[in-house]
Amino acid sequence: MTSVNISGYGDGLTVDGICIGELTPSDHESIEKEKGGQNYSPLENVVVSKVKDSSTLIARRPHPDDVKKFIETELIDGLCCYSAVNQGQLNQTIVDAVVKHLNEEKLPTVPRSIRHKYMSAFLLAATGITGMDKVVPKVAGVESWELSFKISRRWGFYKKGIPEEEIIIVGAKGNFHGRSVAAISMSDDEESRAGFGPFLPGIELVPYNDVNSLENLFKDKGDRIASFMVEPIQGEAGVIVPNDDYFTKVAYLCKKYNILLAMDEVQTGFGRTGMNFAHQLFGVKPDLMGCGKAAGGGILPVSFVAGRKDVIDVLTPGSEGSTFGGYPLASVVGTYAIKVMVDEQLAENARNNGAYLLEILNGIKKDFPDKIKEVRGKGLLTAFEMHSEKHLDGHKVSVQLLNHGVYAKETHHTTVRLAPALTINKNQIDRLSEAIRSVIKGL
Numbered sequence: 001m002t003s004v005n006i007s008g009y010g011d012g013l014t015v016d017g018i019c020i021g022e023l024t025p026s027d028h029e030s031i032e033k034e035k036g037g038q039n040y041s042p043l044e045n046v047v048v049s050k051v052k053d054s055s056t057l058i059a060r061r062p063h064p065d066d067v068k069k070f071i072e073t074e075l076i077d078g079l080c081c082y083s084a085v086n087q088g089q090l091n092q093t094i095v096d097a098v099v100k101h102l103n104e105e106k107l108p109t110v111p112r113s114i115r116h117k118y119m120s121a122f123l124l125a126a127t128g129i130t131g132m133d134k135v136v137p138k139v140a141g142v143e144s145w146e147l148s149f150k151i152s153r154r155w156g157f158y159k160k161g162i163p164e165e166e167i168i169i170v171g172a173k174g175n176f177h178g179r180s181v182a183a184i185s186m187s188d189d190e191e192s193r194a195g196f197g198p199f200l201p202g203i204e205l206v207p208y209n210d211v212n213s214l215e216n217l218f219k220d221k222g223d224r225i226a227s228f229m230v231e232p233i234q235g236e237a238g239v240i241v242p243n244d245d246y247f248t249k250v251a252y253l254c255k256k257y258n259i260l261l262a263m264d265e266v267q268t269g270f271g272r273t274g275m276n277f278a279h280q281l282f283g284v285k286p287d288l289m290g291c292g293k294a295a296g297g298g299i300l301p302v303s304f305v306a307g308r309k310d311v312i313d314v315l316t317p318g319s320e321g322s323t324f325g326g327y328p329l330a331s332v333v334g335t336y337a338i339k340v341m342v343d344e345q346l347a348e349n350a351r352n353n354g355a356y357l358l359e360i361l362n363g364i365k366k367d368f369p370d371k372i373k374e375v376r377g378k379g380l381l382t383a384f385e386m387h388s389e390k391h392l393d394g395h396k397v398s399v400q401l402l403n404h405g406v407y408a409k410e411t412h413h414t415t416v417r418l419a420p421a422l423t424i425n426k427n428q429i430d431r432l433s434e435a436i437r438s439v440i441k442g443l
């Protein structure tokens with residue numbers, strides 16, 4: 001029988017004689033390469049060991065003089081786990097709630113087949129903040145999208161009367177909704193699809209931010225289309241912000257053709273774009289909305305689908321479920337993640353500090369027009385895109401930013417996204433932007 005010996009905590013955590021606190025960045029890399037799936041290519045020579053404050057990571061980097069040692073440096077977190085930590089790392093209100101919940105309230109886990117009292121709190125908070133009739137809790141972001149997809153199909157069949165095998169769900173080109181088979185069936189990114197087919201049928205894509213293409217498709221096949229599933233701002237595609245009137249036109253067309261508007265707010269929700277939810281920027285209200293990431297306050301994976309009563313009500317007992325979706329601890333974390341968004345005015349912070357960051361980035365673009373092509377963003381979901389030239393490489397920028405004490409990561413080859421915690425202060429934004437300026441100058 002195989003066994004494993006695990007002891008200690010923190011840097012003393014030891015697994016089969018290997019003490020975590022003694023490993024260098026290259027040791028970690030070797031273990032990951034040998035023992036882990038190679039589905040990520042993380043930045044090299046850097047391993048995060050803890051956080052210092054809501055926007056500062058402590059990271060281990062190779063010792064300049066001794067390969068067997070490491071040094072610790074501070075990094076301003078310019079990404080906050082792709083918007084999963086909008087409330088800032090270790091947000092005190094959420095941490096206090098979790099500790100109190102586990103130590104004093106004492107209800108970590110029960111299944112959905114028996115009620116627990118914290119579900120009510122979460123449902124009240126989540127319907128309250130979204131202004132939606134009903135909410136269904138899930139765990140990962142992709143699960144909220146996948147459930148919106150399932151609900152769309154069922155609504156198309158039950159309510160719109162489309163024959164089951166003919167139902168079409170429309171998506172936008174350049175989308176990112178996660179990594180499940182349904183999500184990559186909608187994706188047009190070859191890297192995430194290659195070798196994973198056959199894909200789900202009944203999906204059609206239109207160009208993002210193109211009302212005419214959508215209208216033509218609706219005219220042609222509207223009687224068979226159940227929903228248009230779309231990100232209000234495309235995050236992974238490089239922070240693509242649509243025209244101001246795009247979504248009012250989309251919402252009008254959806255209503256006209258009796259098609260659900262299902263928005264994926266996994267990355268754009270929870271104050272990120274300067275509003276609690278990005279659809280509010282455009283003055284529309286989706287019929288279904290998926291949220292994730294910051295819904296768990298950077299502490300637990302929490303996601304949910306929110307929507308209109310008649311739409312969510314197509315779900316019946318046995319048609320959907322999740323062991324950890326809305327379990328007591330997640331319900332508590334989800335409730336407090338919403339409380340922090342409201343009490344700490346995260347959307348307002350994102351609006352103010354986002355405007356400040358965009359102004360600085362535009363200044364850098366003005367100074368280096370031969371290097372930076374475009375600066376984009378809403379609130380604190382921002383990005384700069386460089387011209388397509390060999391020396392203007394996003395990965396190189398990410399690596400060099402590390403040397404300037406900043407963690408940010410390219411999306412595609414020429415775009416670098418900046419999405420720090422919504423609790424970030426102006427001083428930290430200054431340090432972040434100074435690093436960007438130096439790196440861009442040196443390219």
Ligand SMILES: Cc1ncc(COP(=O)(O)O)c(C=O)c1O
Nearest residue numbers: 140141142176177178264266267
């Ligand atoms: C818009 C959008 N939807 C869905 C997801 C998937 O979320 P998760 O990785 O938690 O499954 C992401 C992740 O980046 C996202 O940006």
